[in-house]
Amino acid sequence: MAKSQSTQTHGSSKKVRPAGWQIFMVAFFLFYMLVPIISTYAFSVATRWDRTILPEGYTLEFYQRAFSASYFTITLRNSLILSLSTVLVSMLVIIPTVYWVHTRLVGAKPLLDVLMILPFGIPMVVLALALVQVYNFPPMARSPFLLIGAVVIYSMPFMYRPISNAIQAVDANVLTEAGQSLGANIFQVLYRIIIPNILPGILSGSLLVFSTVFAEYTLTSLIVGARFKTFPLLLVEFTRINGNVASAFSVISFTIAWLVSILILWVGSMGHTSKAKTI
Amino acid sequence: MSVKQRKTGHNSDWLGFVPFLLFCLAFEIIPIIFLLRGSFIEKTTHLFTLQHYVDLQRPIFVNSFVNSIKLSGLTAIIGVVLGTFIGYAIYRWPSERVREILITLSDVTTNFAGVPLAFAFVVILGMNGVITQFLLRYFQYHLYPKFSIYSFSGLILAYVYFQLPLMVLLILPAFAGIKKEWQESAQSLGADTFRFWWRIGIPVLMPSLIAGLTLLFANAFGAYATAYTLVESKLSLVTLQIGYMIAGEVRQDQGVGMAMAIVSLIIMGLSIGIYQAATLRARRWSKS
Incomplete structure (x- = not known):
């Protein structure tokens, strides 16, 4: 099985020090990756920071203003609704399909793989344009339902990979036959046997989808816009109004992403699912 | 490799794939096909045209x-x-x-x-x-x-x-x-x-x-x-x-x-x- 994330060692038993060029490359990498994030965190609590190398003082005022912004709770709620319903729909669509293809319809695996890679080849703005033009009639037109459909498509590969890996690892065929020989029907097998066995894969996938959708801006702003304002939309609004408050919003957004990543790692260490990201 | 090759020919087995396929068709494939079609259609006359692609040269x-x-x-x-x-x-x-x-x-x-x-x-x-x-x-x-x-x-x-x-x-x-x-x-x-x-x-x-x-x-x-x-x-x-x-x-x-x-x-x-x-x-x- 080709695991996409190999952390294989290469004989690390001997005590060697990293070479100069290695230290340089890694230091550069750390600098590039961390400075923007750390600065945003610092900026969100700095009173004034345009004359000195370190902020002149610290304050929580911007968080207070962020939390009391008129749309704060509504956008946070909308983001949660969007992310959670996407996770739910995504699970409903993908888990049974992956199970079915692995046990009963192996011939459809290449088709499934192609359908799962497809979203990567479609720019999100193009998907938004296509959906907005086709669904231009009342219940769907520019509605949160249309948005959920779009976001499920776009985040599908993130759900598919971990689940597919997990189902491959547990040998679903044997489990299915064992269950059926004990008189369980296909739904009971799926619900009582398969799902509990691939739970770590489902959790990793769900968390990846959750964090991707929580930060989603493009589809949300183009399909529903102000009618269903989510957290990233509020953030963009504030980047043009007040930088300090915007940085407080950014910090909230970064922190959620960190937390979810930690959860994914933790879930990943529970099972032996490789948390292969992206494709 | 552990997946046993089962009879894949059964047409009824494809039914299990239909819900997923319908979802992809509804929210991805059909809209894109309509987009493709729209890019070749003149808005008022509804006739085939390459004008939109010619306009891209602006x-x-x-x-x-x-x-x-x-x-x-x-x-x-x-x-x-x-x-x-x-x-x-x-x-x-x-x-x-x-x-x-x-x-x-x-x-x-x-x-x-x-x-x-x-x-x-x-x-x-x-x-x-x-x-x-x-x-x-x-x-x-x-x-x-x-x-x-x-x-x-x-x-x-x-x-x-x-x-x-x-x-x-x-x-x-x-x-x-x-x-x-x-x-x-x-x-x-x-x-x-x-x-x-x-x-x-x-x-x-x-x-x-x-x-x-x-x-x-x-x-x-x-x-x-x-x-x-x-x-x-x-x-x-x-x-x-x-x-x-x-x-x-x-x-x-x-x-x-x-x-x-x-x-x-x-x-x-x-x-x-x-x-x-x-x-x-x-x-x-x-x-x-």
Whole structure:
């Protein structure tokens, strides 16, 4: 099985020090990756920071203003609704399909793989344009339902990979036959046997989808816009109004992403699912 | 390999695939087909036309394609070159713990695209940004107006931020394909480091490098949120143009927008197609 994330060692038993060029490359990498994030965190609590190398003082005022912004709770709620319903729909669509293809319809695996890679080849703005033009009639037109459909498509590969890996690892065929020989029907097998066995894969996938959708801006702003304002939309609004408050919003957004990543790692260490990201 | 080959011919078995297929058809495939159709239809007469594609030759559209391709190409090349070196530095790092931390960092940061990332770059490199002020105060160096985070060069910096860790994650497994013994035997045959990499290392990595280049290109070409937050209307990019058309902020004919969408779909589709093919080749090396 080709695991996409190999952390294989290469004989690390001997005590060697990293070479100069290695230290340089890694230091550069750390600098590039961390400075923007750390600065945003610092900026969100700095009173004034345009004359000195370190902020002149610290304050929580911007968080207070962020939390009391008129749309704060509504956008946070909308983001949660969007992310959670996407996770739910995504699970409903993908888990049974992956199970079915692995046990009963192996011939459809290449088709499934192609359908799962497809979203990567479609720019999100193009998907938004296509959906907005086709669904231009009342219940769907520019509605949160249309948005959920779009976001499920776009985040599908993130759900598919971990689940597919997990189902491959547990040998679903044997489990299915064992269950059926004990008189369980296909739904009971799926619900009582398969799902509990691939739970770590489902959790990793769900968390990846959750964090991707929580930060989603493009589809949300183009399909529903102000009618269903989510957290990233509020953030963009504030980047043009007040930088300090915007940085407080950014910090909230970064922190959620960190937390979810930690959860994914933790879930990943529970099972032996490789948390292969992206494709 | 453990999956037993079962009778796959049963037509009734395909029924289980139908719900998923319907979902993809409804929210992805049929809308895209309608888009394709729309790009060839004249709005008032409903007749077939190539006019929308001819209209794409107008300077504003040509310009946005040129900008998008330049931006994606440049950040893909920077990402592949730097990412490969960083990846190799990580791969050869003696401490397993450090390696794991760096891989986790790449995992997290490659998802930090979009609005918060764009804003983080304004915080450090905006007109009053942290680094801007630092350079001014301690080196009397005026970053502005030569550089601006709200311009093409600013976008490059912001895009490379999410390109770098993606390349690191992509290239790491490929290094496992270069066996230690090969390096040793090459050395014993008198090849120096440069010749080893030129003759063996780079050819083995080639499929992964091509996969990286195409994936990073597509990654940047399709990006919208970062560009929207940073440059808005100061720079014309394909995704921004299409976005304006959806929002109805420009009175351009919808047909041109659809033609533009189809052309960018082809560009992205080709990149992802090459990426897929290259990844399959790369797996041959990292296996066994």
